[in-house]
Structure formats: C-alpha cells, structure tokens
Amino acid sequence: MKKTLTVIIILAGNISIAQSPTEQKATQFDKFINRPEIEWAAYINDTIRFEKTNLNKILLERLAKDEIKASLPAGSGNEEANHIRYQKKKEIDRIKFHVNEVAAFDSEGNMIGVKYVVPRFDTASFTLTHATQILYVEKGRVKSYVPWVSAMIPVVTSSGIYLGDGDYFSSCFNFQFNYIAGKQNKIRFLAQSRRMLSLDSFDIRSKLKELYGRNLVQSLWPYILKNRFVLFDVGKNNILKAEELDFYLVNEQKITVPVYDVDGNVTGSKPVSQPLSPDVFTKAELIQNWFYDQTRNIVFNYCMEMILYAKKWTSTGEEPEASPILKIVFK
Numbered sequence: 593m594k595k596t597l598t599v600i601i602i603l604a605g606n607i608s609i610a611q612s613p614t615e616q617k618a619t620q621f622d623k624f625i626n627r628p629e630i631e632w633a634a635y636i637n638d639t640i641r642f643e644k645t646n647l648n649k650i651l652l653e654r655l656a657k658d659e660i661k662a663s664l665p666a667g668s669g670n671e672e673a674n675h676i677r678y679q680k681k682k683e684i685d686r687i688k689f690h691v692n693e694v695a696a697f698d699s700e701g702n703m704i705g706v707k708y709v710v711p712r713f714d715t716a717s718f719t720l721t722h723a724t725q726i727l728y729v730e731k732g733r734v735k736s737y738v739p740w741v742s743a744m745i746p747v748v749t750s751s752g753i754y755l756g757d758g759d760y761f762s763s764c765f766n767f768q769f770n771y772i773a774g775k776q777n778k779i780r781f782l783a784q785s786r787r788m789l790s791l792d793s794f795d796i797r798s799k800l801k802e803l804y805g806r807n808l809v810q811s812l813w814p815y816i817l818k819n820r821f822v823l824f825d826v827g828k829n830n831i832l833k834a835e836e837l838d839f840y841l842v843n844e845q846k847i848t849v850p851v852y853d854v855d856g857n858v859t860g861s862k863p864v865s866q867p868l869s870p871d872v873f874t875k876a877e878l879i880q881n882w883f884y885d886q887t888r889n890i891v892f893n894y895c896m897e898m899i900l901y902a903k904k905w906t907s908t909g910e911e912p913e914a915s916p917i918l919k920i921v922f923k
Contacts, residue, residue, distance in 0.1 A: 619673040621739040622726060624769040625801045632811040633728035635668050635798040639744065639757075640882070641719050642782045647884055647891070648718050648743040651763050655681045660889045664688075665742050665759035668724045668798075673739075676765060684761050720744040722759055723891065726769070726800070727878075729808065732815030734895045734922060736880065737769040741891050764884075764891045777887035784896075789876045809900060813870040816920065824919040826899065832918075837868040841917050843905040874914050875901035897921050 618626075625633040642648075654660045661678045664687060696705045722742040728735055742759040773779055791807055803811070816823065816834060823832040825841065851860045877899040884891055901914035 619671070620767065621668075621673055621737075621769075622800055624737075625726070625728060629731050630801060631729045631731075631803045632806065632808055633726055633800040634808075635800065636725045636727050636787075637668060637798075638723045638725060638785070638787065640721050640723055640783065640785055642721055642882070643719055645780055645782050645884070646719055647721055647741070647782055648760075650884070650886075651741075651743055651761075652681075652718075654889070655761070655763065660763055661765065662761045662763040663765075664761065665722075666724070666740055666762040668739070676762075681761075688760060718743070718745060720746070720757055723882075725893075727808075727895075728801075729811045732812065732820055734808075734812065734878075734898065736893050736895055737771075738764070738766060738891045738893065740765045764889050766890045766892070771890060771892060773883070773885045773890075773892065774887065777885050780884045780886060782882040782884055782891070785880050785882060785893075787878050787880075789878055791874055791876060809870045809873050809876060812920070822921040824921070826916040826919050837918075839866040839868055839872075841868060842872055842902045872902045873900040873917070874903065877901070877916070894923060896923050 622633075622635070624630070651660065651662070655662050658680070662681070662684065663676050663678050664684060666673055666676060696703070698704050722744050724739050724741065726737045726739065728737065740762050741764045742762040744757050745760045746757050747755045789808065791809060806813075815821070816837070819834045823834070823837070824830065825832050827841075851858070853859045878895060879897040879899075880893040880895055882891065882893040898920045899916045900918040900920070902917045903914050904911045904917075
C-alpha cells in the first residue's frame with residue numbers, strides 16, 4: 593500500500609531533559625505528553641489512501657445524516673485545536689465550495705485577465721485521508737494517538753483542470769489519548785500502512801517531547817536491551833537476543849585479536865564483539881494497522897513493527913544507501 597508521509601519530527605538535543613516549549617502551544621490534544629511516563633512524542637501528519645474501506649465516503653454519508661460531528665479542517669499543534677466548532681454539512685459545503693478566481697492567459701502565456709471557476713468534487717478519487725497522529729513512547733511502548741482525521745478532496749475545474757487535494761472537513765475527534773475500543777463497538781479494519789521515519793532530518797515545530805536528548809530509536813534502546821520485544825536480523829531473517837546486537841550486523845569487516853596458549857604462543861585469532869549503538873540507525877520504517885470505531889466515530893491504530901535502517905560497511909567501504917538491519921516486533 594502506497595501513501596504519502598508529510599513529516600516526522602524529532603529534536604536532536606543535548607543530554608538533558610529537553611522538550612520543545614509545549615507549555616506555549618499545548619492544546620487539549622497534546623498536553624498529555626507532559627506526563628512523566630511519556631519519553632518521546634511528535635506530531636505526524638500523514639495522507640493515507642484507505643482504498644478497501646473508503647473511510648471518507650463513510651464519514652461523508654454519516655455527516656449528511658447528522659450521525660457524526662465534523663468541523664472545517666482543524667490544524668495540529670496550534671491554538672485553533674482548542675476551539676473546535678462543529679458544523680453541519682451544508683455549512684461546510686457553503687464555505688469549501690466557493691467560486692475560484694483563476695488567471696487567464698493568451699496563447700503566448702501573457703495574462704489577459706481572470707475567469708471565475710466553480711470547482712467540482714471528484715467523487716471517484718475521494719479516498720485520500722489526512723490523518724493527524726501523535727506518535728509517542730510510553731514506558732518503552734511505541735503508541736499512536738489519532739486526535740482527528742480530515743477527509744481530503746481532489747478538486748478539478750469544470751474544464752477538467754486538476755487544482756490539487758485539500759482537506760474537506762475534519763471528524764473522528766478523540767479527546768482520550770489512551771482510548772481503548774469497547775468490546776461491543778462496531779470496528780472496521782481500514783488498512784495496514786508502512787511509513788519511513790528519518791532520524792536525522794526533522795522539523796522542530798512538530799516535535800513535542802524528547803527526554804535526555806534521545807530520538808525515537810534511542811528512547812527505545814534501553815528496552816530493546818532488556819529483551820522487551822522480539823528482534824529479527826533482517827538479513828538472515830532469524831531471531832536475535834539483545835546480547836547478540838553487535839556491530840557485525842552493519843560491518844562485514846570483523847576485527848580480530850590473536851589467541852594465545854598458556855605459554856604465550858599465538859594459536860589463532862577470534863573476532864572482537866562490539867555492542868551495537870542506536871546511533872548507527874538513520875531511518876526507521878513503522879508498520880501500523882488502522883481501524884475505525886464506527887460506534888464512537890474514532891480512528892485508531894496499533895504500532896505493529898519497526899524496521900531500523902543503517903549504512904553497512906563492506907570491504908569496499910560504507911554503502912551509499914541505508915539498508916534494513918533490525919526488525920522490532922511490538923505485538
């Protein structure tokens with residue numbers, strides 16, 4: 593399944609209790625990250641195409657019947673998230689579907705004026721959803737909280753010119769970061785997503801918390817070393833124990849030292865084992881299963897696996913691209 597990832601955030605901080613100035617921009621959705629058990633947190637804004645279960649269509653039909661609440665597109669990490677104003681479908685449509693003023697050009701590319709175009713809604717492609725997500729680490733567990741989602745619409749002019757995709761309305765507002773679906777609730781499976789997280793290129797505006805200057809992988813590492821998760825060597829596809837995490841996972845050139853007998857004679861050599869550092873990883877691929885709680889109109893997901901990428905060292909030097917090295921199974 594293909595999807596577009598907007599941005600993933602981590603702050604590279606000093607060795608101290610460091611977090612972005614959440615107190616200055618905290619909203620009713622992200623203030624939970626101030627809890628001491630939350631070690632790392634960041635906003636992730638994704639656009640996901642739920643092709644098998646058309647979530648947008650479900651939400652639009654339910655909104656038209658006044659079965660769910662919705663608002664104009666909400667923004668993450670800013671003050672407007674504290675003031676959600678629910679509106680009817682007719683009110684939203686009146687604001688979203690207005691006449692656009694488009695520049696008109698002659699055959700030589702010179703602007704000759706403007707024309708007024710009423711966008712039409714391409715229902716055939718109404719499958720792209722903007723998911724606002726807070727990814728966080730709590731006591732060594734990677735969790736996700738979806739405060740809301742926004743149905744996206746591809747807009748084309750009456751002449752067939754594609755103007756782009758934009759948020760139509762926001763819904764599925766969840767005010768409980770630790771929400772658990774009830775056993776009697778009607779739950780729909782939406783999709784499994786895979787996203788790449790860059791660990792060395794981040795936008796500080798979406799980063800929420802990072803204790804002791806640790807990024808996502810560094811925050812998980814102490815728990816990995818305690819065998820909290822099932823680990824796989826991606827190259828060999830075999831299970832690893834924490835004590836087997838050494839630099840030979842990324843370095844084919846083994847460092848050897850001589851072996852001596854009791855008389856001091858060299859009898860051979862053996863490789864030297866060096867502990868693997870989380871700093872070698874530059875990317876992580878996160879696999880999540882997404883669901884829709886139709887009873888409460890909430891979208892949620894579970895973090896299933898994470899694959900860590902690093903550049904390998906071979907006999908010819910460091911490889912230019914990072915390769916999948918270590919797979920972590922959370923569930």
